[in-house]
Amino acid sequence: MNEGTTRKGSWTIGLDLGDRFSQVCVLDAAGEVGARFRVATTRKGLEGGLARYPGARVVLEVGTHSPWVSHALEETGFEVIVANPRRLRSITQSDRKDDRADAEQLARLGRVDPKLLSPIRHRGLSVQRERARLTVRDGLVRSRVLLVNQARGLAKPLGLRLPKCTTEGFASRMRREGMVDAFPGMASLVAMVEQLTQSIRALEREIERVSQDHYPETKHLRQVAGVGSLTALAYVLTLEDPQRFRRSRSVGAYLGLRPRRRQSGEQDPLLRITKAGDPYLRRLLVQSAHYILGPFGPDTDLRRFGLRLMARGGRAGRKKALVAVARKLAVLLHRLWVTGAIYEPVRGGAAEADAA
Numbered sequence: 058m059n060e061g062t063t064r065k066g067s068w069t070i071g072l073d074l075g076d077r078f079s080q081v082c083v084l085d086a087a088g089e090v091g092a093r094f095r096v097a098t099t100r101k102g103l104e105g106g107l108a109r110y111p112g113a114r115v116v117l118e119v120g121t122h123s124p125w126v127s128h129a130l131e132e133t134g135f136e137v138i139v140a141n142p143r144r145l146r147s148i149t150q151s152d153r154k155d156d157r158a159d160a161e162q163l164a165r166l167g168r169v170d171p172k173l174l175s176p177i178r179h180r181g182l183s184v185q186r187e188r189a190r191l192t193v194r195d196g197l198v199r200s201r202v203l204l205v206n207q208a209r210g211l212a213k214p215l216g217l218r219l220p221k222c223t224t225e226g227f228a229s230r231m232r233r234e235g236m237v238d239a240f241p242g243m244a245s246l247v248a249m250v251e252q253l254t255q256s257i258r259a260l261e262r263e264i265e266r267v268s269q270d271h272y273p274e275t276k277h278l279r280q281v282a283g284v285g286s287l288t289a290l291a292y293v294l295t296l297e298d299p300q301r302f303r304r305s306r307s308v309g310a311y312l313g314l315r316p317r318r319r320q321s322g323e324q325d326p327l328l329r330i331t332k333a334g335d336p337y338l339r340r341l342l343v344q345s346a347h348y349i350l351g352p353f354g355p356d357t358d359l360r361r362f363g364l365r366l367m368a369r370g371g372r373a374g375r376k377k378a379l380v381a382v383a384r385k386l387a388v389l390l391h392r393l394w395v396t397g398a399i400y401e402p403v404r405g406g407a408a409e410a411d412a413a
Contacts, residue, residue, distance in 0.1 A: 068113040070135075071164030073156045074098060074122045081106060082160035083113075084168055093157060098122055100129050107135070116167030116174070118142055118159075124179040138167050140174035143333070180297050187267065188294045191287070194260040195337060198224075201253040208246045215240055225254055264290055277393045280400035281386065282355050283348035288341045292390055295338045305391040312339050314384035330380055339383070346382040350375075357402040359385060 068091065071082040075098055083092040096106035103126065107115070114136045117123055127137045140163065166174055180188070205224045212219050217239055222230040228251035231237055237244050268275045268286045275289035295312075302308055309315055313333035332339070348354055350363045359382055366378035393400055 068110045069164050069168040070107065070110060070113050070115045071160040071162065071167065072115055072117040072126075073160040073163065074117055074120050074126060075156065076122075079103070080156040080160040082157070082164045083110060084161075084164045088165070088168060090161065093160075098126075100125075103129065104133055107133075112136065114138065114167055114171075116140060116163040116171075118163065119177060124185060125182065127179050128182060138171045138174060138176045139179060140166070141177055143175070180294070184294050184297055187271075188291075190260060190263060190267070191291055191294070191337070194257060194264070194287075197253050197257050197260070201225075201227075201250055201257070204246055204250050204253070208243060208250075211240060211242075224250070225257075228254060261287070274394055277397055277400075278390045280393065281345075281359075281389065282357065282402070283345040284386070284390070288338075288345055289390075291338050291341055292387075293394070295335045296391070296394075299391060299394045302391060305388045305395070308387045308391045309384040312342070312384075312387055314339060314342070314380060314387060342383040342386055343379055345386055346379045349382055349386070350378060355402065358404075359389070 067086045069084045071084075073080040073082075077098055078095050079098045081092070081094050081096055082090060085091045094106065096102045107113070107130070112134055115130055116138045117126065118140050119142050123139055127139050130137045179185075201224050205227050208227075209219050217236075219236065219239075220230060220234055228247050231239075231243075231247050237247050265286045268290045272290060272293050275286065275293055278284055278289040278292060279286065296302075296308070302311070310331070311334050313331045313336075316330055346363070349357065349360050350367070354360050362385065363378040363382040366381055367374045370377050389400075392398070
């Protein structure tokens with residue numbers, strides 16, 4: 058064996074990723090620190106710094122750089138474990154936190170039992186690129202809401218009340234009502250909202266095209282009322298591979314729509330949902346649930362189920378019903394994706410929805 062390399066598989070490496078530089082801690086087979094050093098957070102820097110430890114287990118935490126770093130190291134032959142941050146409170150809540158210590162703790166946790174870290178699998182880079190379009194649209198929508206709210210907030214102290222309308226129709230409504238110059242700066246707000254609306258519509262046309270051309274499976278998901286091209290594509294890109302889940306009902310827990318549990322002795326209180334997984338898709342599913350339970354939602358098993366919960370749920374009944382319908386919707390979409398079945402809103406859909 059060459060002096061410049063080490064035995065394959067005998068090392069565990071903790072990698073604390075930073076924006077420019079990352080801290081590395083290398084443990085040998087006996088758990089002793091074999092090396093500590095810093096590398097540039099670039100592909101060249103990481104590959105060069107870890108070249109002496111081929112095939113080693115590398116443990117890192119979820120972060121901004123973890124998707125591309127994990128894929129790059131796997132391609133180089135390393136065993137990569139991306140730790141779930143929910144399992145790393147000993148690091149995130151430590152009162153003696155520093156990058157060198159964090160790298161060592163990652164290595165020690167990964168050396169003992171990787172399952173304790175609830176490792177996650179990052180999506181493929183091509184899927185991440187497609188999801189960027191959805192994220193950009195979401196950012197533009199949020200910016201538009203902020204601008205419209207700002208306009209309304211500025212108008213009230215001046216004794217003005219802007220007419221009610223959707224954020225999408227705000228610019229055209231202000232022009233129609235002759236309120237573009239209601240106060241200094243209003244014209245700029247209207248112009249910016251108008252520009253954002255045009256950009257959002259262009260992105261939505263792209264999303265529709267991409268769904269039809271590259272992700273035909275979204276057609277099966279859009280059979281459900283309240284699920285459009287945006288939600289269907291976000292669902293497919295987030296789950297990526299439906300075969301990851303042996304049971305459809307596991308998808309609800311994966312997306313954080315399962316209630317927390319803190320059972321002890323005879324006590325098993327009903328807690329809030331975990332909110333694990335992808336927050337964007339979870340929000341889209343809840344928005345779909347709003348439509349399903351709203352005044353324009355057609356008669357389906359999901360709607361009937363939600364309305365029953367609302368009827369007996371008291372003051373918080375609607376919120377609980379929305380989450381429950383969103384969870385069942387996630388399960389139903391997975392079944393439709395896996396089986397390619399024709400969705401039956403009332404009879405056949407009841408069995409699938411109740412599986413949640």
